[in-house]
Amino acid sequence: MPVWSRIAAGLVLAVTLLGFAGFKAYSEKLGPLVQAYGTTYFNGEGPPSAPVPCKSEGEILSAIARVHAKYDHFEGDGLQAFEQRATYLKGLPPLRIEKLYVITEDDQLRDGRMVLFIGLRANCVSTVFSFPTRLYRELTLSSGAA
Numbered sequence: 001m002p003v004w005s006r007i008a009a010g011l012v013l014a015v016t017l018l019g020f021a022g023f024k025a026y027s028e029k030l031g032p033l034v035q036a037y038g039t040t041y042f043n044g045e046g047p048p049s050a051p052v053p054c055k056s057e058g059e060i061l062s063a064i065a066r067v068h069a070k071y072d073h074f075e076g077d078g079l080q081a082f083e084q085r086a087t088y089l090k091g092l093p094p095l096r097i098e099k100l101y102v103i104t105e106d107d108q109l110r111d112g113r114m115v116l117f118i119g120l121r122a123n124c125v126s127t128v129f130s131f132p133t134r135l136y137r138e139l140t141l142s143s144g145a146a
Helices: 003-030 057-066 077-090 133-141
Strands: 033-035 038-040 070-075 099-105 114-121 124-132
Touching (some): 057 099, 057 114, 070 077, 077 099, 077 133, 099 133, 114 133, 124 133
Antiparallel strands (some): 033 038, 070 099, 114 124
């Protein structure tokens, strides 16, 4: 057997084995990722998620009143200015909401170190998240809110 055919056969075998290993690694990546705190599914696989019931602005305001919370409210130009400042200072993504309620204190949950953000779009809660109070105050100091 000539030398060039041995080299060609070796290259074909190497490429085939590398291709098989790459395909196997890619296939495992497409499966669910099981971790200590939960399972992450990719490509729309996994159990179907139940639709989230809409919580209206009225329900949010009554819940705020029940816990005697202090809150800040943003909408319109004030919300837009807050979002722009958050993007400029901290690189936060746009919220894509129409109204924002920021729970700063309440008598049951907030201990003064965290604030709770509740964003509404089309009179329905669309996003809920929290930030450290220090970060929230930093974002509101120059925007004129709070």
